[in-house]
Amino acid sequence: MRAAAPERVFPPEPSRVGGPAGPWANLLRDLEGSGFGMVHASLGEWRSQLPPEDERKELLGRDWERYSKLAGAPLRERFLATRMLIRHTAAVALGTEPYALELRYGLNGRVHLRGYDQIDVSLSHTADLLLCGITSLGVVGIDTEPADRRLSGQDVEGLMCTEPERRRIARAPEAERNGQLLSLWTLKEAYSKALGQGLRFPFTEFGFRMEDGEGDGAGRAARLERADGTLVEDHTWRFATCPVPGGHVAAVALQDTRRSGRPDTRASTALNRQILAAIRQSRPA
16 A cells, blocks of 8 residues: 655645746645645746747637637737636646646636646746645635735725734734735735635735744744634634745645545546536436
8 A cells, every 4th residue: 555645744845847848846846745736937937938929819719718808919919818727727737638628717817727626726926927736635725926916105004904903913023014014914815715705705804913933834823813813713724924036935835625534636536526526416216
């Protein structure tokens, strides 16, 4: 019997993929070890490897309509690059071909893989950075921002922070306040994405408390709290921030909703489950 892979740190360090060819070994390692992985990529690199225009309609499938409505080549190429990254990342986990996969969107625009609910994906991008998170554990949301983005001194605390968060920031040294605000912003964005709420969930109605010291690996763990500062005791959720090479900070919100210890993500297994479910539903009562 194959030995279980050792539990790895959360979140694992995002691995770089230079294009469709990868490398994907680190992502496979992280998925095997912890059920979650992240990859980061350069929009410029992936844009240089986009398929020719006459092949894009077939490759995009139902996404073609979205793609064709975008104004200008830069927007269309960004859209195509992000969809390629999602498909290739998911294909690694599923053991299938990227263009055998089809994306669907919830009412809030959240991306899902049609027919493969055993994995969840989340995408974030800013400037030249593309970041994709994937999990076999349940639900994930990720967000990223440039580490030098200026939030402190812009009156954003009143728009995004709870009262306990504002007090903690006010007590922090001036040099640390912007970093704390960026961590809170990305955590709230990631959690909202995981919930499928986007910006409809006011950021002042929930907060995060960073754990003392450093978290696992290069990341720093956080705890969810209510607007009054009391901790939410829901241990299915994990939250953390981590650096991304190239001068960015990222946040991960991950909920473990597994019904079994180690779900099999293979596409062939999912197909068998779908067939079995269809057979069961077709049986007379």
